[in-house]
Every structure is written in C-alpha cells, then in structure tokens.
Amino acid sequence: MIKTDIIIIGAGPVGLFTVFEAGLLKLKCHLIDALPVPGGQCAEIYPKKPIYDIPGYPEVLAGDLVDNLMKQISPFDPGFTLGETALSIEKTQNDHFIVTTKQGTKHQAPVVAIAGGLGVFIPRKPPIQNISNFENKGINYIVKDPEVFQNKKIVISGGGDSALDWALYFANDNTNEVTLIHRSQQFRAHPDSVQKAMDMANNGKLKMILDSEVIGLKGKDHLEQITIKTKGGENSTVDTDYWLPLFGLTPKLGPIANWGLEIEKNAIVVDNSTDYSTNIDGIYAIGDVNTYPGKLKLILCGFHEATIMVQSAFKRIYPNKNHVLKYTTVTGIVGFDNK
16 A cells, blocks of 8 residues: 555646645645556657746746656655556545555555546557558657657648648658548648648658548558548558548546446546545546636646645645745755755
8 A cells, every 4th residue: 555645646747736836835745647657648649749838947848847857856755656557546544545456556645636647548449350450550649759750751631720730740751651531621730730731742852641530451461552532432541650630639638437436427526616626525636627616727836736736725624723834935945854
C-alpha cells in the first residue's frame, strides 16, 4: 500500500503543478497516470508544439514545459505510478480513500485530486480490417517525435488542423516525400493552413489527393503500401513508409465515470465558488477534467484551480492547524528534508 497525503490522478501539467503547491504546505503527493511518462497530452500528443499562454513564457514547447515543471517539483520528491490506469476508489472507515489501478497497485490518502485532463484519448481509426497489424509499424495516430519521420515517405489522411499542420511541417523539410489525402474538397482546418497547403501542392512540395480515402494496407513486418479509392470508384496504390490517419482523438473519462461523481458532458462537476470539490467530500477535480459555469479549458486556469484546491486539502488533512499564507518571495522553496 502506497500511503501519501494527496493522491493525484493524472500527471499532466496541472497534476504536476499540484505537487508544487502541495509541497509548499508540506503535503506529500503521489501521482497515477496511464501513460508511461509524466506530462499528459503535452508529452504524449504534442511535445514539439509551442504553447503561447503560459505567463512569463511568450512561447514554450509543450515538452519543455513538462521538463520545467518536473524540475520545479523535484524538491518535493513526489511518487509516481506510471503506465497504470486508476480503476477503482473506495472510502475507508477512517475517512481515507484507497485508489487501486488495473494492475492492482493500491494507494491510500485522505485526499484525492483528479487532474485527468480530458480523460483517456481513443484515436478515431479508419474501418480497415488489418489496420491493427501495422499500428506502430508504419501507422501512427499521433506524432510524438517528428525526427522519426525524417527522410521518409509519409502519407497523411485528414482534413482538420492536425492533418494540415503536420503535412505543412513535414513538407517544409525537403528530405521528406509527403502526400495529403482527404475524402472531400473542403477542409475543416484554419483557412490560412489550407491556403499554405494548396500553395505547396502547386509548387510540388506536397502531393494532395482529394475526394479519396485509404481502403487497404500492405506490408510484411512494416507498412509498405496503401491502397487509395476515389469517390468515382477508381483504385490506386502508393508506396509509403508511414501513414498518419489524423482523424482526431476522442476523449473519455474511463473508469472515473463509475466512481459516483456528478458528471456533466463527460466532465466532473465541481464547486468553483470555493475549492473545486466534487460531490464526494475529500475528492477534488482540477484542470480540463472538471466543469463549472464559465469554465475555460486552459492550462493556466488549471494551475489556479490546483492552488486553491491544496489550501482546502490542507484544512481537511489538518483540521486543527492554522495555516497562514506566506509568499515564496519571502520563504523561498524548501523541499522535504530541507532539500
């Protein structure tokens, strides 16, 4: 049994920053995340994408933000259970909670903070029979490390911002051979991106195939060829090293939806007028996973919610202790064991 002061479910930016704010109050944290590394979406989905609305950073790459947060919380020595999904939660007789993962790892604490972002992301997969045979063997639903695709033949499917953004990114590298396939003549992406893609196609830097979709895959140990079908019913084949079907990711709460929490439109309802508490005393929800009137799904808003939440958590854990807010400019950052 892993025992701590606050169990944080979700190791994205908001979950990580919670460790810092809790550490200032000498509260220990342990984080649980289904991903094998900390960082949430910033690490798993878009580590190389810039973020522009973090105070003090005119621009910061998502992966760098995660690295900075990990450095910031290091004095408070958080525990991590990574690569495991929080499956169940139960309340004990002493008013604590036990959170158990799918792998059976048990965690106990008087407070649980759910910082699960938008939940578990499920890629929208094309209905091709043998598609699972090539997943991570030439088929990727997200781009984590663009360098993997250098000097490769890349086919991208989709008409949204993600598909256009990556098509433009890879086409700008003259070492790549990039093909964009879309089932329509109309795109859902930002008009500026669409125009740039059209210009690249006219200049021969990007091959664009419209009114078409991928219907077949071939290869031995790795994807080698795709079959394309037009709306007119004509088939053709294209040799490729990678196919990126970027049709979006569907977020789902997963097991959290079965914990007796009040849910509204795939988000956890919280009391934002006080401390972002849920309908279960001792369980809080912060970041994109929660909802309340006027909610904004921004990382910086999640940071604020985490700060307010840990103040309430302190009072729950130490009801007879008085806590006076002290600014870090006065106290500095003193970790556990004065590290």
